[in-house]
């Protein structure tokens with residue numbers, strides 16, 4: 001399947017593995033790239049920019065295909081050394097970056113100046129257009145279904161993707177809620193050039209997380225998420241677990257402040273949950289698409305299956321309907 005996205009990135013299939021904190025390591029990114037998609041390392045999963053340099057080298061030793069790095073710009077009081085992470089990406093010869101989060105302008109300019117392609121991931125048409133004005137090469141648009149930060153507008157992909165496609169001129173990637181060939185064909189029909197998946201790639205053989213977390217995703221249905229941080233205008237969609245239920249419960253108090261839940265939502269605890277499989281340890285991030293995930297294939301099996309299913313839908317089902 002050839003789209004503007006496969007042409008832009010030099011990949012075989014229009015499928016991207018989105019940046020994922022603690023999950024986007026070399027094993028997973030290389031497996032996705034080897035299967036013909038675009039695997040993405042997550043910069044801030046590495047404790048220092050030098051660790052990211054080593055992770056980029058490690059990924060390159062596992063695949064000779066293109067892979068990317070996600071740089072998530074968080075609204076924190078003590079920001080990580082973004083410029084140094086950015087330099088590690090540039091020095092590492094990475095050809096494509098997924099930016100996400102607040103005000104990517106400076107990073108976009110620097111990446112572009114060094115010939116790195118930039119995909120900016122956002123959750124609204126207005127932010128997609130502002131990223132386009134900054135000169136990004138592609139825009140990824142995350143619908144309300146997605147794991148992670150769906151924004152505050154609550155517009156699901158079925159409306160957000162075609163609304164973005166009507167206005168965005170650079171290649172458009174649909175993200176949030178995708179897991180199979182039906183979703184890929186739907187995204188293309190809505191005007192996107194490819195898809196990004198997060199949760200689906202967590203439930204694969206190569207995802208470097210504990211099997212209990214993969215089983216949680218397989219067991220979860222489309223209702224198995226919680227929205228948290230809404231009150232603090234930083235909404236996040238996470239798996240429904242005892243920890244996220246507690247966060248919801250505490251946040252429901254009219255006078256609740258962030259300090260009341262801070263002890264439950266620490267990044268290091270989320271990492272512990274992913275690594276040990278102890279779902280009481282911290283937050284696990286996952287989307288509504290859990291309802292479409294029923295197994296734990298390898299990335300090659302998953303991507304092969306998605307492409308076969310998409311081809312069958314286009315070639316048989318839809319062609320039959322048009323006849």
Ligand SMILES: Cc1cc2nc3c(=O)[nH]c(=O)nc-3n(C[C@H](O)[C@H](O)[C@H](O)COP(=O)(O)O)c2cc1C
Pocket residue numbers: 017018019020021023042070072099100101121142145146147148149175176177178196197198199200202284285286287288289
């Ligand atoms: C475990 C996990 C961690 C994530 N961490 C990040 C992150 O650090 N930065 C980012 O831009 N997106 C992050 N995301 C969002 C994904 O890149 C992607 O946009 C989202 O998962 C798409 O929705 P889906 O899960 O329905 O496929 C994360 C998603 C998951 C499941």
